[in-house]
Amino acid sequence: MRFRHADAIWSDHPGLAAGALWATGVDATADAGARVAPYTARAVARLAGSPESEFPEVLAWRRAFSRMGLKPTQYRCASESLLRRLRKEGELPRIHPVVDLCNAISVAYAVPVAVLDADRIAGPLLEVRHARGDEQYTTFGGGTEHPRPGEVIFADCAGRAHARRWTNRQSGHSAVGEGTSRILVVAEAMHDGGADVVPELLKTVAEELAAHWPVDPAVAVLTPSAPEFVFGDQGPW
Helix, strand or coil: CEEEECHHHHHHCCCCEEEEEEEECCCCCCCCHHHHHHHHHHHHHHHCCCCHHHCHHHHHHHHHHHHCCCCCCCCCCHHHHHHHHHHHHCCCCCCCHHHHHHHHHHHHHCCCEEEEEHHHCCCCEEEEEECCCCCEEECCCCCEECCCCCCEEEECCCCEEEEECCCCEECCCCCCCCCCCEEEEEEEECCCCHHHHHHHHHHHHHHHHHHHCCCCCEEEEEECCECEEECCCCCCC
16 A cells, blocks of 8 residues: 655645654553643643744645635644634544544644544555545445545545645544544644654654554655555455
């Protein structure tokens, strides 16, 4: 299985810093609450100084969304949405221990983190690319949408979009759930210094996963000259 960003994405967004992580052996039984708390507390402390809309990490994604023709206050990157919810409600929703950890780490670093059930991705390639417009996106409510032509999506080989508007919203089709055992985690930053932050963030995710499950995560930092992450084991692809 391969994950990559299309050449056009790197060309259009030269400030992109990206990386990915693969792990097999997770489940829904771990109690991650004690480890979630320090990361959310770190975000809460930062939010006490300024709202998330003023964070350099968020502003960089807002500029990227504007370049893509999206209204940044209508469509927010995932980390901004989580930070906004944390600021307003004081906590993040509990969904699944893997998702809870990744969401908490996302707000701590103010960087979007996607976590997908790898068994729900049609291989051999998952690519961040511009949509043709005929791809299918499954909402969390079970509905079907088609991304606009040119919209940035996570697309698999079956024409399924696993995220819309890039870092705005993941698909319900590949959401981590009770039966998930293999995951792909993707972190993407646009701000100055993102190239240093993304490897640190993924190292943190890897350490937290290994502390809760018998996993040995594989991690890769992606660049225009090394844009592809090859991962996986014997599976249904």
